[in-house]
Amino acid sequence: MSESASKAADLHIFNQFIARSQKFAPLPVAVAWPLSDVALGGAIEAAEKGIIKPILVGAKDKIEALAAKLGLDLSKSTIVDAPSEVAAAQQAVALCRSDEAKALMKGSLHTDDLMRAVVNKETGLRTASRISHAFIFDVPTYDRTFLVTDAAVNIVPDLKTKIHILNNAIGLAHALGIAEPKVALLSAVEVLNPKIPSTVDYVEIVKMAKNGEFPGSIIDGPLSFDLAISANSAAIKKVNSPVSGQPDILLTPDLESGNILIKALVYLAKAQVAGIVLGAKVPIILTSRADSAESRLTSCAVASIYANAK
Numbered sequence: 001m002s003e004s005a006s007k008a009a010d011l012h013i014f015n016q017f018i019a020r021s022q023k024f025a026p027l028p029v030a031v032a033w034p035l036s037d038v039a040l041g042g043a044i045e046a047a048e049k050g051i052i053k054p055i056l057v058g059a060k061d062k063i064e065a066l067a068a069k070l071g072l073d074l075s076k077s078t079i080v081d082a083p084s085e086v087a088a089a090q091q092a093v094a095l096c097r098s099d100e101a102k103a104l105m106k107g108s109l110h111t112d113d114l115m116r117a118v119v120n121k122e123t124g125l126r127t128a129s130r131i132s133h134a135f136i137f138d139v140p141t142y143d144r145t146f147l148v149t150d151a152a153v154n155i156v157p158d159l160k161t162k163i164h165i166l167n168n169a170i171g172l173a174h175a176l177g178i179a180e181p182k183v184a185l186l187s188a189v190e191v192l193n194p195k196i197p198s199t200v201d202y203v204e205i206v207k208m209a210k211n212g213e214f215p216g217s218i219i220d221g222p223l224s225f226d227l228a229i230s231a232n233s234a235a236i237k238k239v240n241s242p243v244s245g246q247p248d249i250l251l252t253p254d255l256e257s258g259n260i261l262i263k264a265l266v267y268l269a270k271a272q273v274a275g276i277v278l279g280a281k282v283p284i285i286l287t288s289r290a291d292s293a294e295s296r297l298t299s300c301a302v303a304s305i306y307a308n309a310k
Helices: 013-021 037-048 060-070 085-097 111-119 159-175 197-210 225-229 231-236 255-268 293-309
Strands: 027-032 052-058 078-081 103-106 132-138 146-149 182-186 218-223 249-251 272-278
Touching: 013 132, 013 272, 013 293, 027 037, 027 085, 027 293, 037 052, 037 060, 037 293, 052 060, 052 085, 052 103, 052 293, 060 078, 078 085, 085 103, 085 111, 103 111, 103 293, 132 159, 132 255, 146 159, 146 255, 159 182, 159 197, 159 249, 159 272, 159 293, 182 197, 182 225, 197 218, 218 225, 225 231, 255 272, 272 293
Parallel strands: 027 052, 027 103, 052 078, 146 249, 182 218, 182 249
Antiparallel strands: 132 146, 132 272
């Protein structure tokens, strides 16, 4: 298949992730404040598919009323009563700390309220790793599934943070079955330029990779997006890179550029996207009102695969 070939629907990698997750027992997931149609409906749909076992944390009477309005079956779910969004976030995190839940899922509360509970030094879900986010992309016009990181959590990561982001993404790629992920370190240029800070960081990361500090991966950069994604562009520009045209992970220099990239892929290339937060005690599913049903299901499936791999 060429770089520009379209994929048939039956080759859709997201369906494969969902099928893989269904081989495991349903993953207990604490769903914080599922009080919108999308938040509650998405959790219940994932339960009906056998992917998760929802623990719905929020105002019990409101959850039951919303389920009745939407015609949703709560028989596969547990409800933990919580009076407010902040309380729901704290109780959902506590369920993950106690191992009653193996993943955390955002409901209809604000992301900041959820993540504030997650990063609390005393009661949250911190580990030795920095928390980061990875999107998984299936683009109809491209023949590889790849991860984009970090376009959701770390705004302007320094070198140390980029190392954490890389290790988190490599771990996810391994869990998804990519034995030796190829990582493209994205920038505007493919050479060291002291005026472009990302290129300075990337030169150091490539040195570390050559010293074996990122086992089970192949890392190269800095690379412009065209060189990372297209072997033809690399050949024309005479750039010899082991990841050109076959990236499994795209590391963006900052959240701003990453956010623009993912939205361009979704809205212009009609990409399907799923994603989870990594580096915490459990995977965290951050759903959006704009997510398709398939994206929500796949994010749950990826969380299940990752949690079972850990």
